[in-house]
Amino acid sequence: MSMVDDARLDSQASDADVLLRVEGIKVHFPIKRGIFFDKTIGHVYAVDGVDLQIRRGETYGLVGESGCGKSTLGRAILNLEHPTEGHVRFDGVDIASLKGEDLRRKRQDLQMVFQDPLSSLDPRQSVESILVEGMKAHGIAKDAKEARPRLRELLQAVGLPIQALSKYPHEFSGGQRQRIGIARALSVNPKLIVADEPVSALDVSVQAQVINLLADLQEEFGLTYLVIAHDLAVVRHISDRIGVMYLGAIAEEAPAAELYETPLHPYTRALLSAVPIPDPVVEDTREQILLTGDLPSPSAPPAGCRFHTRCPWRQPTRCEDERPALRVVEIDGVTAEHKVACHWAEQIHSGELQPHAVEPVAVDPSALSGNVEPVAIDASPLGPDGRRTP
Amino acid sequence: MAYSSTRPVADRDRPLLSVEDLTVTFGRQGEEPFRAVDGVSFTVRPGQTVGLVGESGCGKSVTSLAIMGLLPKRGNTVGGRVDFEGTDLLSLGDAELRNRRGKDLAMVFQDPLSSLNPVVPVGLQVTEVLERHRGMSRKAAMPVAADLLSRVGIPDPNRRVKDYPHQMSGGMRQRALVAIALACAPRLLIADEPTTALDVTIQAQILALLKELVEETGTALIMITHDLGVVAGLCDEVNVLYGGRIVERGPRHPIFREPRHPYTNGLLDSIPRLDTVGERLTPIPGSVADNLPWDHACAFAPRCSQPVEICTQTTPDLVTNGDRALRCHNPVEVPR
Numbered sequence: 032m033s034m035v036d037d038a039r040l041d042s043q044a045s046d047a048d049v050l051l052r053v054e055g056i057k058v059h060f061p062i063k064r065g066i067f068f069d070k071t072i073g074h075v076y077a078v079d080g081v082d083l084q085i086r087r088g089e090t091y092g093l094v095g096e097s098g099c100g101k102s103t104l105g106r107a108i109l110n111l112e113h114p115t116e117g118h119v120r121f122d123g124v125d126i127a128s129l130k131g132e133d134l135r136r137k138r139q140d141l142q143m144v145f146q147d148p149l150s151s152l153d154p155r156q157s158v159e160s161i162l163v164e165g166m167k168a169h170g171i172a173k174d175a176k177e178a179r180p181r182l183r184e185l186l187q188a189v190g191l192p193i194q195a196l197s198k199y200p201h202e203f204s205g206g207q208r209q210r211i212g213i214a215r216a217l218s219v220n221p222k223l224i225v226a227d228e229p230v231s232a233l234d235v236s237v238q239a240q241v242i243n244l245l246a247d248l249q250e251e252f253g254l255t256y257l258v259i260a261h262d263l264a265v266v267r268h269i270s271d272r273i274g275v276m277y278l279g280a281i282a283e284e285a286p287a288a289e290l291y292e293t294p295l296h297p298y299t300r301a302l303l304s305a306v307p308i309p310d311p312v313v314e315d316t317r318e319q320i321l322l323t324g325d326l327p328s329p330s331a332p333p334a335g336c337r338f339h340t341r342c343p344w345r346q347p348t349r350c351e352d353e354r355p356a357l358r359v360v361e362i363d364g365v366t367a368e369h370k371v372a373c374h375w376a377e378q379i380h381s382g383e384l385q386p387h388a389v390e391p392v393a394v395d396p397s398a399l400s401g402n403v404e405p406v407a408i409d410a411s412p413l414g415p416d417g418r419r420t421p
Numbered sequence: 422m423a424y425s426s427t428r429p430v431a432d433r434d435r436p437l438l439s440v441e442d443l444t445v446t447f448g449r450q451g452e453e454p455f456r457a458v459d460g461v462s463f464t465v466r467p468g469q470t471v472g473l474v475g476e477s478g479c480g481k482s483v484t485s486l487a488i489m490g491l492l493p494k495r496g497n498t499v500g501g502r503v504d505f506e507g508t509d510l511l512s513l514g515d516a517e518l519r520n521r522r523g524k525d526l527a528m529v530f531q532d533p534l535s536s537l538n539p540v541v542p543v544g545l546q547v548t549e550v551l552e553r554h555r556g557m558s559r560k561a562a563m564p565v566a567a568d569l570l571s572r573v574g575i576p577d578p579n580r581r582v583k584d585y586p587h588q589m590s591g592g593m594r595q596r597a598l599v600a601i602a603l604a605c606a607p608r609l610l611i612a613d614e615p616t617t618a619l620d621v622t623i624q625a626q627i628l629a630l631l632k633e634l635v636e637e638t639g640t641a642l643i644m645i646t647h648d649l650g651v652v653a654g655l656c657d658e659v660n661v662l663y664g665g666r667i668v669e670r671g672p673r674h675p676i677f678r679e680p681r682h683p684y685t686n687g688l689l690d691s692i693p694r695l696d697t698v699g700e701r702l703t704p705i706p707g708s709v710a711d712n713l714p715w716d717h718a719c720a721f722a723p724r725c726s727q728p729v730e731i732c733t734q735t736t737p738d739l740v741t742n743g744d745r746a747l748r749c750h751n752p753v754e755v756p757r
Contacts, residue, residue, distance in 0.1 A: 096620035204708040234476040235647060236724075239691035239704035246701070261620065268693035268702070288698065305625035306695045307650025311673045313696060314654035321629055322622045324576075325590040391576045 050255050051085040051108065051223060056117030056127075058100070058107050062330060075330045077103040078114075079279035082357065085223070090249065090256040092270030092287070094263055094302075098326050100279040105225045105259045109141050110134060121223070139169045142216035146228035148208035152200040158211055159196040165219045181218070188251065189214045189244060206237035213244065217252070227259045242269055263306050267291055272368070275299050278329055278337040281357055285369040293364065295371040295380055297344045324391035336374070343386035349374045436464035436504075437641050438488070438526075438609055443501040445483050445492065457483045459665035459715055460501070467608065470635055470642040472656035474649065478709050480665040481645045485611045487511075488643075489528055490518045505609070524554040527602035531614040533594035537586040543597045544570070544582025550604040569600040573630060592623035596630070603634060610635075611643045616651065628655060649688060653677055658744075661685050664712050664720035667739060670746040681745070681752040683725045719750065727751055 058078040063069040078100045085091045095101045106112040108119050110126050119126040121141065129137055145151035152161060162182055163175050172178035186193055189210040200208055209229065216224050229245065230238040246269065248254060260266050266273055267287050274284045275298065283296040294300045301320040308314055322341050327333055333340050339350040349355075355372040362380050378384045445458040458480040465471050473481045486492045488503050490510060503510040505526065510518070530536040538546060547566035551557045557565070563582065570578035573596040586594055595615060602610055612631065616624035632655060635642050644656055652659055652673070659676045661669040661684065669682040680686040690703040705724050712720040715736055719725070722732040729751045739748040 096622065204710050206708055234708070235649075236476060236688060236691050236705035237708055239693075239702035240706075242693065243702055243704060263621070264693045264695040267695055291695065301622060303695065305621045307624075307628075307648060307654050308694060308696055309649035309653045309677065309689060309692060310694070310696075311653045311677050314650075319625060319629070321625055323626075325592055325623065326620075391574070 048086045049084045050087045050122060051083075051257070052118075052120040053081060053083045053104075053108060054118045054120070056081050056104070056107055056119060057115045058103050058112055059115045073330055076279050076332055077329055078107060079332070080117075081276075081279075081281055083274055083281065083284070085255060085257060087222075087255055088249070088253055089271040090258060090269055092266035092273040093257065093259045093276060094261065094266045094273060095276035096261060096302075096326060098278075098329060099276040100329065101259045101276050102227055104276070105143075105227050105257060108257065109138070109143060109225055111143075136169075139219045140222045142219065142221040142224050144209075144212050144216050144224060144226040144229050147232050148205060148212045149200060151212060152208060152215075154200055156199070157196065158191075158198055158200070161200075161211065161215055162196075162218050165215060169219045171219060185214045185218055188217065188248060204237075205233050206240055209233060209241050210244065213241075213248070217248065220252075221254070223255045223257065225257045225259070228261070229258065230265060231260065231262060238265070245269060263302065275302065278327065278332050280337060281372065282338065283369075283371045283373075284357065286366065289366060289369055293362075293369075293380070295360065295362070295365070295369070295376045296338075296373050297342050297379065297386075298338050301343075320386065323389045336372075341389060343389055344375060344379050344384050345387075345389070346375055346384070434466065437467045437469075437506060438643075439464040439502075439504045440484075440488065441502040441504065443484060443487060443499070443503065445480070445487050445497055445499050447497045456715075457665055458487065461662070461665070461667055462501075463660055463667065463670070465609065465641045465643060467641055468635070468639040469658065470644060470656045472652040472659045473643065473645045473662060474647065474652055474659060475662035476647055476709060478664075479662040481662050482613055484662075485528065485613050485643065485645055489522060489526065489611065491528075520554075523550050523602075523607070524605045525607055526609040526611065527605070527607040529595070529598050529602050529610065529612045529615045531617050533591065533598050533618070534586060536598060537594060539586055542583050542585055543589065544584075547582070547597070547601050547604055550601055554605045566600075566604075569604055570597065573597070573600045573603070574626070575600075591619055592626060595619060595623075595627055599627070599630060599634075603638070603640070606638060607640060609641045609643070611645070613645045614647070615644075617646070617648070624651075631655070649677075649692060661688075664709070664715060666715060666720070666748065667746070668721065668748045670739075672744055675745065681747050682749050683727055683751075683753055684721050686753045687724075687726060719748075727753070 056078060057080055059074040059076055061071040062073040062075060064072050081104055093101045093104065103112055107114045110129065114127050117127065126137060159175055159182065162185060163172065163178050166172040166178050172181065182196060183193060186195060191207060191210055200211065203211065230241050233241060242265065249256060258266060258269060270287045273287050273290050274281045275296065276282065277298050283299045290299065291303065294303055301322045304318065304320045320343060324341050327340055335351040335353055336355050339345045355374050357370045357372045359367050359370055360376050362377060375384055441462050443458055443461045444456065447455045447457055449455055461484055463471065473484060475481050487499050488510065492499065499511060544563060544566045547569055548559055548562035551562040551565055552559060567578040567582050570581055575581050575593060575596050589597065616627050619627065628651065631642065634640065646652060656673055658672055660667050661682065663684050669685050680689060687705040691705055693702060707724045711723045713722055713733065717736060718734065719732045719737050722728045725732065731750045737748045737750050739746050
């Protein structure tokens with residue numbers, strides 16, 4: 032790490048608290064075409080400039096709809112996807128620059144829990160072998176025999192019987208498989224666990240079991256979580272702070288309760304109002320902000336504010352040509368922890384600006400699979416933000 | 422959206438569809454046959470929205486497929502009666518059933534990509550229904566199809582009729598499916614998890630669309646879902662299914678305010694709510710694999726929060742009381 036970096040890290044307050052610091056991370060996937068020559072004809076801007084900090088012992092929730100880049104961001108943090116640009120500092124070490132053996136060793140501290148427990152567990156490995164594999168790789172145990180006491184502990188922690196060790200993944204129910212996935216992540220004593228949609232493949236009655244388990248384990252082992260999910264109710268329930276993503280960038284970030292009480296970004300407001308609430312009294316009375324149209328293609332994101340094509344509060348100035356930065360706003364009752372990327376957050380909050388009708392714009396998802404608009408072949412130089420200036 | 426049905430609106434109090442003692446049994450090689458739907462009865466009145474709620478494996482989808490006559494020919498037996506305007510749909514032959522499906526009753530499925538034909542333009546898939554049931558020529562049907570697509574909120578419909586399903590987004594495809602289902606102004610629409618594959622903001626659009634269409638056309642809707650939130654906002658009557666049987670039924674407001682069955686109550690306790698501060702959730706222990714057979718017990722007993730001795734000895738009956746019905750030996754007494 033350079034001296035400049037050190038100085039900057041020192042200058043930022045409560046640094047010892049911060050376990051993970053993501054700075055200006057970008058993940059762009061090239062779109063290639065051609066049989067003999069893989070010509071790059073454009074990029075999918077999956078993650079396009081994200082800064083975030085996760086403190087020790089907290090749960091950071093990342094929400095957004097499919098295609099917003101939340102999973103890619105999670106993978107980039109673990110260096111499962113190599114970031115195009117930016118840094119991921121974990122305990123002061125830049126993960127994004129690690130390679131080979133160093134990266135492999137570091138993985139002990141960062142573990143992942145996947146969405147689909149069946150496809151993320153090897154069907155031909157017994158539970159014991161699944162759990163011991165990571166421990167052997169990181170020198171925690173030499174063999175299964177040595178690992179026994181630890182295995183017992185792990186199974187107890189995730190609420191599985193000791194007999195589970197000799198069974199195979201197909202012998203368990205969905206909820207139990209997710210417990211095995213969690214036990215595997217825990218087996219190497221990680222500091223951070225990235226959970227990508229940990230409960231969305233489970234039945235509703237079982238979801239609560241896994242949510243409670245995650246909370247218990249956090250308390251017991253002092254874990255830090257990054258939970259990625261599309262279900263806002265789940266994220267609100269387990270997170271301390273929440274980041275709302277839209278098209279590769281964070282639109283709003285706030286402590287969980289504050290985000291739900293005073294959403295400032297128009298997208299957050301629409302998102303919150305769209306979640307069905309299991310209470311007819313609430314459903315009958317609350318106001319819904321219905322968004323028109325679909326998420327624009329991340330291979331040709333709109334200029335300016337990413338959300339302006341669907342925003343009911345869109346203004347004739349700034350929204351279309353100036354990309355809003357994530358900033359702290361001065362509004363009564365809004366803390367400095369609450370950041371929003373909207374030019375007009377104050378005016379929208381005060382009611383000075385009122386929503387208007389939006390004409391839906393048709394989005395062609397085949398643009399994602401390679402049929403990009405000619406714009407993507409633009410040869411103009413890359414702008415400072417990494418995107419081409421037209 | 423002005424939607425005119427050519428048929429006079431039927432007497433709203435007479436049931437449009439009445440399902441009586443519907444039973445679906447799947448044969449399994451070398452094993453006991455599995456009863457997926459076990460004596461399910463309910464009625465749907467014109468213009469009414471009825472919800473079938475439950476987790477995976479509770480028989481909600483099989484119920485809808487049985488009503489539509491879409492279950493595979495072999496390997497299963499369907500018993501009971503499905504009375505639709507005086508005809509028992511289960512007794513109809515293939516040809517007769519085809520004449521009614523798409524015209525009098527239609528269905529919207531969960532995954533729009535796999536229920537649309539990938540090699541036929543979407544507009545043509547809409548005109549197909551019109552050609553088959555209304556005897557229109559393709560040329561005459563095309564503008565009607567475009568009109569239908571615009572009614573379900575697809576922008577630029579005249580261009581979109583030529584699109585193939587892969588050229589549309591998920592929400593758009595689901596809208597196209599709704600357009601196909603509504604092409605002949607059916608009197609009954611069955612929607613099987615129509616929004617489960619969609620994002621919340623798109624889900625809100627589709628639910629608003631369904632609500633609007635039901636209100637304007639007087640089409641009855643059977644909404645099949647696992648999401649209690651969707652039910653709370655949409656359904657007039659809610660049927661909660663567990664292990665192939667209805668365990669509780671009631672109008673929307675009372676069933677959420679005073680659930681009597683421990684399963685309904687447990688479901689409501691186990692889901693995190695967006696509008697309340699995070700207390701610890703109370704999960705339902707175990708999973709559906711722990712069910713007891715209904716023959717001589719309550720299937721839910723092993724997971725129940727308040728089982729009594731009789732629960733594992735006798736099958737509880739579905740007892741109707743006014744507009745509520747309950748299948749439980751030891752119901753929840755305290756209102757939420």
